[in-house]
Amino acid sequence: MKPVWSIKQVFSNAEAIRRAVSALTEKDVYIGVPAENAGQRSGGINNAELSWLHEFGAPAAGIPARPHLLPGVEDIRNEAVKILKDAAQKALDGKENAVEPALERIGLLGQNAVRARFQNNDWPPLKDATLDAAPLKKDDEGNVIRDKKGNARRGKSRREKGRVNPLLDTGQLMKSHTHVVRKRGSA
Known part of the structure; x- marks a missing residue:
């Protein structure tokens, strides 16, 4: 075989x-x-x-x-x-x-x-000072924008914008x- x-x-x-x-x-x-x-x-x-x-x-x-x-x-x-x-x-x-x-x-x-x-x-929560701080308004070059009297213009605070959540x-x-x-x- x-x-x-x-x-x-x-x-x-x-x-x-x-x-x-x-x-x-x-x-x-x-x-x-x-x-x-x-x-x-x-x-x-x-x-x-x-x-x-x-x-x-x-x-x-x-x-x-x-x-x-x-x-x-x-x-x-x-x-x-x-x-x-x-x-x-x-x-x-x-x-x-x-x-x-x-x-x-x-x-x-x-x-x-x-x-x-x-x-x-x-x-x-954020501190009241942080919530109420109003940032300076700036132009495109980073210069502070002033009103007619020469006072710096400010934007709305975080509290005014309703942005109270930290970070x-x-x-x-x-x-x-x-x-x-x-x-x-x-x-």
């Missing part, structure tokens, strides 16, 4: 699994004020520094803590864990292209949760909070 040879083709997606798991473990999601969004503000401080200042407060300067970043990220923790578990399972199934969208989704959830903290919070006068600081997905070690 002659020996019988059989050939069986076996498909291995080990390489796809390795790439997918690598993609999941080699990237990080950063939520906050990235350098490219920090922007320079009047007074020489940028939005990243201002965010840190308000997150932890500066008692010596009379600025109470108004935490927004850490509580905002904490708000999405459970949902982020579910998304990561799902992405890990897809990575083990060799679906490398499922990783990046999962990380982006976590970043967007975190960004929105942090921004929501600017509107829904239990922060200490939400223009929304610039809130909008600077975003997310980025980067390769680990490149931040």
